Amino acid sequence: MKSLAIIGSQWGDEGKGKITDLLSQKCDLVVRYQGGNNAGHTIIVGDKKIVLHLIPSGILHDHCTSIIGHGVVFDPEAFKVELENVLNNNITVTPEKLKISANATVITMYNKLMDAQRESKGTVKIGTTGKGIGPAYEDKISRRGIKLRDLLNKEELIKKLENNLTEKEFLLKNLYKTEYPTIEEEASRLFELGKIIAPFICDTFSILDHAVKENKNILFEGAQGILLDIDYGSYPFVTSSSTSYGGIFTGAGMPSGKVDEVLGITKAYTTRVGEGPFPTELFSEVGEFIQKKGGEFGATTGRKRRCGWLDLPLLKYSVKASCLTSIALTKVDILSGMDELKVCKSYRYEGKDIDCAYPGIDLSKVEPIFTDLAPFDDDFKGEPSENLRTYIELIEKELGIPVSIIAYGPERSEIKFRKDFF
Structure with a gap:
């Protein structure tokens, strides 16, 4: 058996999808363990461009079982649309090929409304996608979450939605003054969607347990990046899940107790979507050039990505925070042929030079120290x-x-x- 985790080492958008796609050719299982449909993996296969948000990249290979673990927050409506898109691309999806944890937390319409209202009317802009990810994780932690298994019994679903809506109803009605569906409307919507998802719902932990015993090759597919981790990232400008190595054990499980290798997907420069500090951000024509040449627009939201030089202090931290054993350097071609090339090797912070972006420092107050390198002009x-x-x-x-x-x-x-990983 061989196990490998593919994790974004920056602020996401590093090109994890295509690496996962290639490596999953030699895997028996591909497992998604955190996040939701706020992530997007774009995979180019011949003349087809396939964007996956919830379904693991392993779905493109018939021999592979794709698993959505219990650490994922699951939007049934988004899954329905994605499933239809995948099927329309002549990709086979069966309950044998795709398995979804019965314990995954459901993103309700209430979650999405709360998310959108907070971001539009709140005083601090986080840069959320507005898809209800954060509020769904809040429900999970407060023990009011709706689980996928709840969608299979309408009477129980209504009871749980009643408990779930208690506080949200007051906020939606009195603070945000916005309309929201009744419990009966939301229960009916989710129950109907549950019929579509039902064939795929199962106990995914036991599947992983048996896979380990049978010496299967397992690949764990992360979404976003380490610097967006709820605990290890640049808080509060982060996502709401554990995007790092530790998220594997809380969001899917690994009965063997360890993952053999952890591959950090690393863009040859640095990008960031949304708000938050960005030490090496380029506000010049160089940054705009990289953005345009690299096609730096979010696969999920279409938002323009901020661009900057490669930040090694941040990467050093990511290596330590997520036990990375090697990196995949992506989009190297975007830097080819440039007139200049720089790398940030350290920061000046509070009168000292530091070479690792430990979480104790304020990234908005660091001064990046750049090293000039001779540009390359490779055709690869x-x-x-x-x-x-x-x-x-x-x-x-x-x-x-x-x-x-x-x-x-x-x-x-x-x-x-x-x-050779496998």
Whole structure:
């Protein structure tokens, strides 16, 4: 058996989908363990562009079982739309190929309304997608959450929605002054959606347990990135789940007690969607050039991504916070042919130079210290140029782990493996 976790090492959007797609060819199971449909994995297969939000990337391979673990917050309506899209792309989806935890928390219409109202009327803008992710996790932690299994019994669903709505009703009516569905309306909507999801609902932990016993190859697919982790990220400008290595054990389970390798997907530069500090952000024409050439728009929201140079202090922290064993360097082609190339190796903070962005520092008050490198102009048809090798070697030296994959385009053929994972 071999187990591998694929985790975003930055603020998400690093290109995890295509790496997962390729590695899942050699896996028996691909497991999603956190987040919801606020994430988006874009995979290019030939002339097809497939965007997945909830369904794991392993669904593209018939031999692979895709699992949505209990740590995911699940929007039944979004799943219905995504399922139809996948089927319309002639991809087979059966209860044998896709399994969803009965204990996954459901995103209700109340969650989505609360999310949208807070972001539009609140004093602090977090940059949420407005899809109800945070409020659904709040329900889970407050023990008022609706679980997928609840959608299969309408009478029980009504009782649980009554308990769930108690506080929200007061806020929606009196604070936000917005309309909301009645309990009967929401119960009917969710119950009907539950009929579609029912064939896929099961106990996913036991499936993982048996897979470990049978020496299956297991791949864990993360959403977002370590720097958006609810505990390890740049709080409060984070998502509401455990995006790091630890989220595997809380959001899916790994009965063997460990994951063999943890691959950090790392963009060759840095991007961020939404609000929050960004030390290496470029406000110049260079940043705009990277944004346009890299097509830096969110797969889920379409929002423009902020762009900046590679931030090694942040990556060093990610390596430590999520036990990364190697990194996949993606979108290297976007930097090829540029007139200048910089890397942030350290910060100036409170009169001292620091080379690791530990969470004790205020990222909004750091001064990035850049190192100039000779630009590279590779076409990626042969071996890397000396300048590109220098760039890669600098990253490896600073992080203390190898670059095991280099990606220089969206196609499967534009990914070079420097290590055999399975």
